[in-house]
Amino acid sequence: MKKSILFVLLVSSCILGLEAQEFKVITSVESIVPNGLGRSRIINAMEEKDYKEFTSVQTEEDNTRNKSDRGEIRVKNFEETKLLNFYNLGGIRFQNIAANDAIITSMINTMISDGWELAFVTSAVESEAGKGDGQGIFIRRYIFKR
Known part of the structure; x- marks a missing residue:
């Protein structure tokens, strides 16, 4: 009896473990951007897209393009949460960074x-970095x- 209960529990946990995850x-x-001229936001898409609709296979024999219009890729339903810029006229603004941290938290x-569940965070900086980079x-x- 104990073995059959243990077996049922084991099978149940395996079935639950096979449940698909959503990301x-x-x-x-x-x-x-200096002087507060830039825009800072949190962006959250409110619709789903199937990447396969916008994917094509490139080969040496057949260099075909996906026939879908690039405009179809755009997401028109999204949340946009305002954040503060890192800089203002006086330079770097630590209060703005703290405010952004509070909103992101x-x-x-x-x-x-x-x-x-927060699984990963990736970050990057993009800057021209040329003379007079602004x-x-x-x-x-x-x-x-989940």
């Missing part, structure tokens, strides 16, 4: 309370799973 990516973009906590963004992608 969600939310992106924050923080401007590093709130977003993460909301996602977790909605059943998501362009740039700091981007982070938050990858959630």
Whole structure:
């Protein structure tokens, strides 16, 4: 009897473990453009896309392009949460960084309370870095799973 109960529990846990996972990516973009001229936001797509619709196979024999229009890739339904820019007229603004951290923390906590788990965070900086560089963004992608 104990063996059959143990077997049922083992099979049940295996079945539950095979459940598909769902992922969600939310992106924050923080401007590093001086004088507060940039735009900083958290972007959350509110619709799904199937990457296969926009994928083509390139071979030496057949160099065909996907026939879909690039405009079809665009997501028109998304949330846009305002963030503050890193810089203002006086230079780097630490209060803005702290405010952005508070908003991003709130977003993460909301996602977790909605059943998501923060799986990964990736970040990058894009800057022209040439003479008189006044362009740039700091981007982070938050990858959630459930």
